[in-house]
Amino acid sequence: MIQPLEQPHGNGQRPSTNGLLDHLSASTVKLYLTCPLKFWFKKVLCLPEPSSPSLHLGKAVHAALQCFHRARWRGEAHDWPTVQQAFTDAFDDPTEATVYPNVDTRQANRDKGMKLVEAYLDSAHGKMTELPLGVEVLLEEDLPVLPSPVLGYIDLVRPGNVPVDYKTCASTPDVALEAFQHEVQLTLYQLLIESATNEAVSGRELVFLVKTKTPKVIVHRLPAATEREKQRVLDIALAAMDGIYHERFHPQPGMHCAWCSFRGECAKWTGGER
Numbered sequence: 001m002i003q004p005l006e007q008p009h010g011n012g013q014r015p016s017t018n019g020l021l022d023h024l025s026a027s028t029v030k031l032y033l034t035c036p037l038k039f040w041f042k043k044v045l046c047l048p049e050p051s052s053p054s055l056h057l058g059k060a061v062h063a064a065l066q067c068f069h070r071a072r073w074r075g076e077a078h079d080w081p082t083v084q085q086a087f088t089d090a091f092d093d094p095t096e097a098t099v100y101p102n103v104d105t106r107q108a109n110r111d112k113g114m115k116l117v118e119a120y121l122d123s124a125h126g127k128m129t130e131l132p133l134g135v136e137v138l139l140e141e142d143l144p145v146l147p148s149p150v151l152g153y154i155d156l157v158r159p160g161n162v163p164v165d166y167k168t169c170a171s172t173p174d175v176a177l178e179a180f181q182h183e184v185q186l187t188l189y190q191l192l193i194e195s196a197t198n199e200a201v202s203g204r205e206l207v208f209l210v211k212t213k214t215p216k217v218i219v220h221r222l223p224a225a226t227e228r229e230k231q232r233v234l235d236i237a238l239a240a241m242d243g244i245y246h247e248r249f250h251p252q253p254g255m256h257c258a259w260c261s262f263r264g265e266c267a268k269w270t271g272g273e274r
């Protein structure tokens with residue numbers, strides 16, 4: 001069996017992958033298939049990974065949008081001061097450990113996030129009059145083929161059972177490429193909704209919040225996945241589960257190494273005890 005690295009715990013025991021397959025999520029599948037060794041570092045060894053300013057901003061924007069739509073759904077106040085406060089509370093969360101070079105950089109990131117939320121509320125998507133069917137919906141369902149239940153947190157579910165996922169990004173995205181890259185996530189959400197409601201899903205939606213000088217909101221609506229596309233995603237998920245179950249944790253170098261925090265650890269990987 002491949003041994004990724006010397007054990008960090010000094011007890012001669014390989015860390016257990018037990019429990020990792022109790023549930024499956026789109027992020028698990030994506031992480032494993034992007035790089036099995038990075039999956040090992042993050043999910044098995046649980047090595048800490050520094051939070052980036054971009055992730056910090058993304059989480060706070062996400063919290064603000066969640067507050068906005070949840071309040072609309074409940075018929076509560078969802079004006080700018082309410083949403084602004086939700087953003088501030090998330091950005092200033094005392095457990096948040098993002099390191100900034102100085103206070104000015106932190107403030108600039110905060111201002112950028114606030115402008116992004118404001119742009120969203122001013123956009124057609126933010127001004128939708130329909131009420132969502134659900135906000136930050138947690139679903140857990142047994143799906144065909146997969147031996148473990150699938151778990152998903154869906155940002156928003158619109159009428160027609162349309163799952164919506166928000167993405168913050170630095171520049172205007174190639175939406176077709178993004179849709180391809182997020183195929184597993186969107187299709188698993190569709191499968192979860194169909195399984196939970198026994199109803200059809202009429203589409204899938206990505207909403208990009210672009211951090212350009214003048215922030216942009218780009219909505220990309222996709223049709224519902226066909227039966228063939230659903231089967232493809234189930235097969236992709238099954239391939240990831242098979243790799244995790246059989247503990248295939250090898251490096252998979254590529255462009256994604258540019259933003260991997262584990263390059264130092266990765267460089268020590270030899271493929272086994274020599």
Ligand code: SF4
Nearest residue numbers: 035251252257260266
């Ligand atoms: S540096 Fe690249 S190959 Fe190595 S663990 Fe990170 S993503 Fe994987």
